[in-house]
Amino acid sequence: MSRLLPDELWEKIEAHLPPQERSPRGGRPAVPHKQALLGILLVAKTGMQWNALPWEAFECSGVTCWRRLRDWQDAGIWQRIHQDLLRELDWIGGIDWSRGVVDADSIPGKKRGDCTGKNPTDRGRLGTKRHVLTDARGTPLCVVFSGANRHDSVMLEPLLDAFHGIKRPGGPGRPKKRFKKLHADKAYDFPRCREALRQRSMTPRIARRQVESKDTLGKHRWVVERTMSWFDGFRKLRIRDERNLEHFKALHSIACIFICFRQLQRFS
Template sequence: MPGLGERPGQKGDELTRPNPTDRGKLGTKYHLLVTADGLPLTVAITGANRHDSMLVEPILDGLAPVKGRGRGRPRRRPVKLHADKAYDNKRVRRYLRKRGIIARIARIGVDSSERLGRHRWVVERTIAWLLAFRRLATRYDRSADTITAVATLAITVICARRLPRRNY
């Protein structure tokens, strides 16, 4: 349409890239860091062709302090990190060891994915909650700023829905 600043051949942005598993169609991938009960802490958005392990460091470094129930300083890092086989490489394991985080990552060719499924379903459920927001499931917005803002707003709504209800 005239006036929008983009021509039909200019679809997508830096967060929309060809999906290697879907005949090269453009797509977006959402990377989430969640608590043990599925509460989303942070989200990162990349093109579909970006490898999962590349986002471990930015997500963990961008984690805000979480105030616990006990005394002392707020935690800046998780105790353990459960991840699937896509995160099994030396760089990720070295980074987690340096930060003092216990890595629970299935090893490629050695471990079965079934044992990891006990913890992985929590992340998959949270991704399903995120994609229940139609603007994220079908990407209508073309700019990276807009889609990042919508994803952050969606995570805020998910967290607000999980708060206990009080009757006054």
């Protein structure tokens, strides 16, 4: 299972997990964290249902894996691992602060829940919209969600505000979160979006409707499209079947962790 979870990444994740202790009441020992994590990753990668997870593979039930996913999300563990990997990347120059890129795409949904809405481009079917901020290399920095009926431009400021920046370990000053330029497609071509970027001391590079060719700024925006395709490599993210938004966020954090780990290997 080293292909599913490289040893180096497991060491980084294990450092954030709570210690496992035997219950004073006795009983069956808890499933080791690594086995539960492997089950979570198998579900995330293949898109299978939790109750379809084969016990023989990890000696761990789908219910146990789902509970660990939930508990670690509630404890903020997935987000902390993602932030730690971003700090490591920034430390070795792997984050390109010259340009940021934002984009959004819609994910079909099977169930109602937080951040679901009727998708006007999909015959009014339920869906969730995923809004992503990356650096110039496509490293996912922040992901927020809305109903599929929300316009991309409305979520620009919530997306930027949700990114709390990257602070180097022991470094002085505030976390770094400002790009020199921020690229976006024509869905963000509104005065309020440009003003929001200027207020944050970023130069807006937003494609203009009916003026600029789609190829003019595409040479910088393509990286976020590639990041979206990296997300789709985790089949559990292609269709939202998690009613609870926090569980869906956790699966996206796992995808971000793996993408950042690959970027870290590239620059190490």
